[in-house]
Amino acid sequence: MEEKNIESFYDESEKSFDYIGTDSDSAIIFLSNEAVREKIAEELKKNEWFVVEARSAQETLKRMRFHTYTLLVVDDFSNDDESGKHDLIDLYLTNTPMSVRRKTFVTLVSKRLRTMDRLAACNQGVNLIISAADIKDFSLMISNNLAENDWFYSIFMDVLKAYGK
Numbered sequence: 001m002e003e004k005n006i007e008s009f010y011d012e013s014e015k016s017f018d019y020i021g022t023d024s025d026s027a028i029i030f031l032s033n034e035a036v037r038e039k040i041a042e043e044l045k046k047n048e049w050f051v052v053e054a055r056s057a058q059e060t061l062k063r064m065r066f067h068t069y070t071l072l073v074v075d076d077f078s079n080d081d082e083s084g085k086h087d088l089i090d091l092y093l094t095n096t097p098m099s100v101r102r103k104t105f106v107t108l109v110s111k112r113l114r115t116m117d118r119l120a121a122c123n124q125g126v127n128l129i130i131s132a133a134d135i136k137d138f139s140l141m142i143s144n145n146l147a148e149n150d151w152f153y154s155i156f157m158d159v160l161k162a163y164g165k
Contacts, residue, residue: 027071057088075109
């Protein structure tokens, strides 16, 4: 009798349906620069994050359909339109209900925008911008800004819970 292993039943294209059973925060990273992606993933894993490294915008959106990640990290390195928004962020923002979007902290790693530029972040539709030159301080900036974001939304979320929403 031929013995089949589990890999023969597993289709890589169904990976977006994988169960993410973790008590830690989850992050999905879609960065064109492999060195930056590895550094960020390593930093997050050191701080006990569950990290998914996506290879395409399509894969990122597919995975985000079935799991709400705490953190989304993208870059503008491959975006051809220098003045426009990142296509992935634009698609994510326009197709995601605000109740879900509010739970995901979107970070843009940029070569052209300054770190912590709140006006540019608002214009780009992200929570935080980190300049590629400041990537060495990624963990510190993410932890501080996530804490600030949680504090900012805590009262709002408590009111929503009180009204059963």
